[in-house]
Amino acid sequence: MQVDIEFRDLEEAAEKIWDIALKVGLDPYPTHFEIVPASIMYEFGAYGLPGRFAHWTHGKAYHRLRTMYDYGLSKIYELVINSNPCYAFLLEGNSPLQNKLVIAHVLAHCDFFKNNAYFAPTSRQMVETASNNADRIRRYEFLHGKLEVEEFLDAVLSIQEHVDPDVFIKRNKAEENKVRPERQTPYDDLFGLEKGLTEKPDNKQEKFPLSPEKDLLLFIAENAAHLQDWQRDIIYIVRNEMLYFVPQMQTKIMNEGWASFWHARILRELDLTEAEYVEFASLHSSVLSPSKTEVNPYYIGMKIFEDIEKRWNEPSDEERRAFGRKGGEGRQKILDVREVDNDVSFLRTYLTKHLVEDLDLYIYKLEGEEWKIVEKDWEKIRDMLVASMTNFGSPVIMVEDADWNRNRELYLKHSYEGMELDIEYAEKTLRYVHKLWGRAVHLETIVDSSNVVLTFDGEKNTIKRNS
Amino acid sequence: MLQSISLSKHDWSLHRKGPADQARHAEKVKEAIKGNLANIISQEAIITSDGNRIVKVPIKSLELPRFRYEFRKKQQVGQGEGDSGVGDVLNPGQKGQGKGKQAGDQPGIDYYEAEITIEELAGLLFEDLGLPNLQRKLGAEVEGAGIRYNDIHKVGIMSNLDKKRTIMExxxxxxxxxxxxxxxxxxxxDLRFRTWNPDVQRETNAVVIAMRDVSASMGEFEKYITRSFYFWMVRFLRSKYNNVRIVFITHHTEAKEVDEETFFKLGESGGTKVSSAYKLALDIIKMRYDPESWNIYPFHFSDGDNWGDGDNKLCVELVNKLIETCNIFGYGEIQESRHSSPSTLMSAFLSIQNERFIPVTIADKADVYPSLRKFFARREG
Structure with missing residues (x-):
């Protein structure tokens, strides 16, 4: 039985890779690998988690991934779930070498899930939770009709990125009746810390929310008047699953870089045949191939980790003098970085001038009908990259006032930081927000340097200059 | 509890979640096509297809809107091969929207090529259309070549024994x-035998009399409209009748019956005398298509540029004669510019007070669908 022999060989290789991973200092959750056919692999890829709730957007993603696979345009070799134990999926038909590389890569991901600080609050039973959520939504479909539930999900999913992973840090019931003194300078929130809060003056007309809220989903679930229980539950489900995915979105470059860094190291420790080594080199380079229009997280992440390791192993004389680096600390340093950073801090701290030039990064934009390179200055490139990672690439929308016009209308404000919104999309999204909020909704933003307010009142979209 | 690493392989063949949601997405794509039929059905790729083929229709990708940045004003970071410089153009030659990246998760105008067969498209198109003034005609009963086992006898050959019925008896x-x-x-x-009868089918017949003005004033656009109109009309009638024939008539000052190829050729020359076509149509009906057994659908496409009031009057008379025997009479006036006023012929026709006479004006490709709907709206005969 050829298949059985292959399976046993793979089991043996997996154990060997596990031992090497522990030896080099990785600390993954126990990991279970399941070999699955392409249809299952692409389904999990499309849904993000096995057994997640049904929705046509998942079906669309599945169809796209399937088609690309069928035409040989792209292939998912592996998929790993942040849980304890970790679940990982190998594509049936991977060659033995591909599987070895994938197993090494996955173990580094599992180490990252377990040790990176941003993953600490995530549920490690999300597969079970997601499948319970799917059951509940199925029951709502049964009770309230498939179309009704689908249309409600459409609305919720259109604003699913608008959650605040730090919402519980800020919330403190005891402080809810107190206010901070009015800001005088941009640094008041720092200086004000020791001053504490003042009792809120009773006679003042209250604004609600007291200070702007970033978690649009939570705000609507808690405060929209007309929602039924099942609808609130769906908002909480979507928000809960989104919060689970947020750390993965915040650490894409680090996580993929970390896994690529280690799969290369671990495979060098295995006794590969010459043919396997050639296959490894070609697979490794295809994973790391750069793209003209975006940064390949695998490549840039791995390069940064390699650079950090080198600079802490063999610091320059200046680095020894200025920072007191002793040398030989590379391994410990990268383990520390994977523990405390996310993409924003990782890039800001470790994407150096030397790396930006070595990687030949640039900023490009649409000029007329052509995409043109407009900037090669390394600091601007670094800052642009950091800016594009902020809030995991989504615009920040704050709830300013839930009683606008004294009419319980919802007033949102885009925190403009130089990038304009797609107005057509914003208007369509406002229609969905209206469906959730139940009354007129407004969004303040900047278009062509002027302040405008988009409104959807339940019948039509309007846009007007803010005076 | 799992301590380190493990590996397994199960049978996943009953797992169906992805395909189910994919089907829902496909259904929504179909709804989107339905909402955009007017633009889709007059596409060249469809009306020149052989009718059975799968056609690809571009529709805007179905996407949930969200708050996102305006990609046309956005700056992004990319990576070169070591020698990039300010002013370099990425993807030269590939202009305009989109960047050829994964469709869907990048902004841009994302088009989705939906695959659909002509049959499915026709199904959507004709879903709520009916044949106007449908009349039961004396159809010829044609004895088909086949036989059907659809009867039971008490005698027969043993190989045709119907065991179940025999046991019941x-x-x-x-x-x-x-x-x-x-x-x-x-x-x-007790014995029962299955036995056969010859297959008798009732034929229902329809004939389309397609008339087209080929005078010098009729150009490429008029030809295109006529063609896409007849393409869908014939498809529609075939879905209702076993046997649909088409008679092609072209006319300038004289009318003649032609084959399909000639019919769709570009205009010839000369003036226009519409009445000549109607006369020929009446002759053909009289000689070959007895209204007792045929449903008759004459349609005429012209730019309405007719030869004087005398002929217009004659046309009105002939049309009145035609609608006595025909199910409907459709007149399509093709005017590329929306602003021109109705022609003298159209004005004359407007005096006809008979709901079987249906005049339409077509100024744009997208008008083909509404005019089909006007011709074939369900109404009582």
């Missing part, structure tokens, strides 16, 4: 004699 007979209803002691009278 036996049990029934046993029960009638007061015995317990069981199956036993089969007699000759």
């Amino acid at each position: 036996n049990i029934r007979r046993n029960a009638l004699t007061g015995h317990v209803p069981v199956f036993q002691k089969v007699r000759q009278e």
